Amino acid sequence: MYQVISATPSPYARKVRIALLEKGIPFELMTEVPWHGSTATPAYNPLEKLPVLVLPDGSGVYESRFILEWLEVMHPTPPLLPADPRLALAARQVEVIADGICDAVVLLFFERMRGPAQASEPWMARQRRKVEGGLRTLAQRAEAAGTGWLVGDSFGLAEIAAGAALGYLKLRFSELDWAAQYPALAALSAKLEARPAFQATVPVPQSITEAVV
Numbered sequence: 001m002y003q004v005i006s007a008t009p010s011p012y013a014r015k016v017r018i019a020l021l022e023k024g025i026p027f028e029l030m031t032e033v034p035w036h037g038s039t040a041t042p043a044y045n046p047l048e049k050l051p052v053l054v055l056p057d058g059s060g061v062y063e064s065r066f067i068l069e070w071l072e073v074m075h076p077t078p079p080l081l082p083a084d085p086r087l088a089l090a091a092r093q094v095e096v097i098a099d100g101i102c103d104a105v106v107l108l109f110f111e112r113m114r115g116p117a118q119a120s121e122p123w124m125a126r127q128r129r130k131v132e133g134g135l136r137t138l139a140q141r142a143e144a145a146g147t148g149w150l151v152g153d154s155f156g157l158a159e160i161a162a163g164a165a166l167g168y169l170k171l172r173f174s175e176l177d178w179a180a181q182y183p184a185l186a187a188l189s190a191k192l193e194a195r196p197a198f199q200a201t202v203p204v205p206q207s208i209t210e211a212v213v
């Protein structure tokens with residue numbers, strides 16, 4: 001059986017868990033704090049980041065985008081990418097945007113942890129711009145699709161990635177009222193969060209009790 005090294009708030013790990021659940025692939029969840037010395041993550045990923053998909057032979061597949069690609073190749077049914085290659089590219093582009101929003105929110109989170117005296121306001125403003133630009137682009141995609149989804153007319157990779165990013169914003173950046181600004185994204189997020197795979201993976205904060213080095 002597969003194992004997934006995951007952290008409860010991680011939107012990247014959530015993408016992997018949702019993809020596995022939506023494809024009906026059994027896995028064992030290993031919940032860790034990637035910043036703690038006890039994490040098994042570096043034993044599998046030289047970049048020391050989770051999620052990691054640990055294969056039955058003990059090797060690791062890492063980087064959420066690559067894990068989803070790997071799962072699509074190894075477990076093509078049900079597909080999470082549209083058959084039309086142009087739509088498949090569009091879905092991957094949405095994943096890039098969604099992951100980029102999460103990357104900026106992670107940077108904001110750690111910058112805030114430095115405290116007001118240390119945190120750089122211009123740096124945080126730069127990250128907020130990325131979040132806002134990413135959301136604007138996702139909303140444009142939703143409106144252009146006009147199907148209630150982001151790409152094409154069915155659920156897939158784009159919606160998993162965007163749903164994980166929107167869920168992460170609710171957890172880490174609740175003061176940003178993107179739902180009021182972009183009703184199409186709010187409707188999409190509500191529809192996604194009602195799916196069993198999303199309900200089983202609602203992000204939860206973790207306490208980091210060791211120094212982040």
Ligand SMILES: N[C@@H](CCC(=O)N[C@@H](CS)C(=O)NCC(=O)O)C(=O)O
Nearest residue numbers: 010012034048049050051063064065
């Ligand atoms: N691009 C990576 C991002 C993964 C990532 O940043 N994971 C965080 C947890 S949410 C982590 O493990 N951070 C530890 C570190 O950066 O050393 C992916 O999609 O897998």
